[in-house]
Amino acid sequence: MFTSLQCRILTWFAPQGSMLCDGSAYIGKSKLAVLLGSDIFSTITGKVVIDFGCGDGEHTVEMAQKGAKRVIGLDIRESVLTVARQKAAQAGVTDNCVFATSTTGLADYVVSLDAFEHFSEPGEILNIINSLLKPQGEVLASFGPTWYHPLGGHSYSVFPWSHLLFTEKAFMRWRATYSSDGATCFAETSGGLNQMTIARFKKVVAASPFEFASLELVPIRKFRNFHNRFTQEFLTSYVRCRLRKRSK
């Protein structure tokens, strides 16, 4: 009963699902430069790079075009890898840009954009990344929105913080009215969603073979004056960090 009511409210707000997190913020811009800084392309020039959680490969291809020696895009979904391979072919970079579900060989950098809030086992992903990085290699990661951000529920944020107000069961019932992928919980959403918070990410890194070389919590622009250690879980737009192998 309670679930049905919640489902009806969600359907009223968003009959076809939420479009609030649609990536339109990057139209006409390089998402890599916005999230990792404009020096990202000089950093990766001549380097072997792995793009972990590459999705449809847009940024993997961009790195291949803008100077990386070789880029390997990794993702668990074959459907997005197929699209990514087409993009690489269209861009003429198949010689130095490949896509796969796994790889061997060592990279200078692992880049990861908007993926750490999607990995079902982020700690395990850091172990895999450790095995794929040269000893002096670094992880350049940016992700968000994190779980307590107004839109931290991604497609479950039909309005700000709605993902914290309704039950997971209600969301799944609502989702089944417009999506046929059969997901029964947030984690089963296409591409995954692990409800990552900033505090949890710090713990995951602390338990991993990595340490922060830098960590930046970029505030939501409108609320930057209110962004502090008490509000950062709610008012951080995205997390940007560099991870290096922990010195033993």
Ligand SMILES: C[S@@+](CC[C@H](N)C(=O)[O-])C[C@H]1O[C@@H](n2cnc3c(N)ncnc32)[C@H](O)[C@@H]1O
């Ligand atoms: C939001 S998308 C980001 C895609 C791309 N990096 C971008 O910024 O446009 C997150 C991606 O992580 C991938 N992913 C989730 N779990 C993964 C895993 N265990 N290994 C590799 N990729 C994974 C998803 O399939 C999805 O394509």
